[in-house]
Amino acid sequence: MPNINPQAIQVKLLNNSYPIWIKRNITQHIYKYLEKFYIGQKWFLITPTSIYHLYGKEIIDNLTQHHFEIIPILIEDGEKIKSIAYFEKYSKELVQNGCNRDSMLIALGGGVTGDLTGFIASSLFRGIDYIQFPTSLLAMVDSSIGGKTGINIGEGKNLIGAFHHPKAVIIDPYFLSSLPEREVISGLGEILKYGIINNNSIIDLFIKFKSKQMDLTSSEIDKMIIRSVKVKVEIVEKDVNESNLRRILNFGHTVGHIIEAFTNYQYISHGEAVLHGMIIAIELSKQICNLNEDYANKIISILKDISFIKLPEISKQEFNNFLFRDKKVQKNKLNFILLNKQCSPIIKNDIKTEIIYKIYKSHQRSLI
Ligand SMILES: NC(=O)c1ccc[n+]([C@@H]2O[C@H](COP(=O)([O-])OP(=O)(O)OC[C@H]3O[C@@H](n4cnc5c(N)ncnc54)[C@H](O)[C@@H]3O)[C@@H](O)[C@H]2O)c1
Structure with a gap:
């Protein structure tokens, strides 16, 4: 070699x-x-x-x-x-x-x-x-x-x-x-996900990266890639067929998928939708799992700072239809990934859909 x-x-x-x-x-x-x-x-x-x-x-x-x-x-x-x-x-x-x-x-x-x-x-x-x-x-x-x-x-x-x-x-x-900026944001969504669910040092690296105007030739981006890959590999090795643990990788994806599907996969990139899905999941974690407010607010402000895209108005009925079409529904129960505390995700299957919709609405309005 x-x-x-x-x-x-x-x-x-x-x-x-x-x-x-x-x-x-x-x-x-x-x-x-x-x-x-x-x-x-x-x-x-x-x-x-x-x-x-x-x-x-x-x-x-x-x-x-x-x-x-x-x-x-x-x-x-x-x-x-x-x-x-x-x-x-x-x-x-x-x-x-x-x-x-x-x-x-x-x-x-x-x-x-x-x-x-x-x-x-x-x-x-x-x-x-x-x-x-x-x-x-x-x-x-x-x-x-x-x-x-x-x-x-x-x-x-x-x-x-x-x-x-x-x-x-x-x-x-x-x-x-040569990657278009929207696609960079899309990848950053997934990188921040690994930082939130598993390795907080990725968040620290991201803050440095941001302070360097997100320079794609900086050593921070290479390090974030390496650490993200390590998180994904560790989780895949433990649950290769996605039967349980690997589901935590879906953090932010439930609502992310609704936004993507509602806009026919034309309007928003996958990672960008996940960014917004993660904001909803963290707000939910504050309410349902008592996630530390300071930590939650810090992460939400980092996420909000990356994507300025407006989100679609979705009626409650449409929202629920998309929610229950999701692959994460099993035996009619919705598996939703939340955070107990920093880097500690849990799978919840008893969340009322009204709460999810309410948080979506308030986040969507905050972007107008
Ligand atoms: N298999 C999995 O585990 C898994 C996980 C997440 C997402 N996905 C899938 O990945 C897809 C999304 O991937 P994506 O976001 O890479 O989309 P993509 O493959 O469509 O790439 C996005 C755009 O960027 C362009 N592009 C890629 N690299 C470039 C470069 N270096 N320079 C210039 N342009 C470049 C592509 O040509 C394309 O136009 C979805 O279909 C999603 O379902 C799969």
């Missing part, structure tokens, strides 16, 4: 352990990290056209120089490609280009690219290998880790999917230099 000393985090799972390498500019040495997976089979780089021009072509050139046989599969951008139609389109394109059961797929892009590529890898030839190479902040700290893959149907997001773990995850924070 070249001496660039990436942060190496091993995800330890029973049969599917894999490494995550994190280092700014690791892409320049990528072949060194990938060569152990190369056994002369065909590789495919699945990436949106825009990302291909930014980073993909250079990766292909680099790997080709080192004798990899790798073909780009250029895909469209946007959540719409997480669908049965695009799943079929790109699966066909792969097979027509010689993909077989020994092939390796690389997902180079945001969470959409990773979820779709992972799902194709989980099902094509009953499962082939793939590598996650996330380029958005959200994908770096969240969607590329944990093996959840999937696509959407009209009835809901991610309703078709599979657990299929990648062979490796490579994270190069250099890619963030």
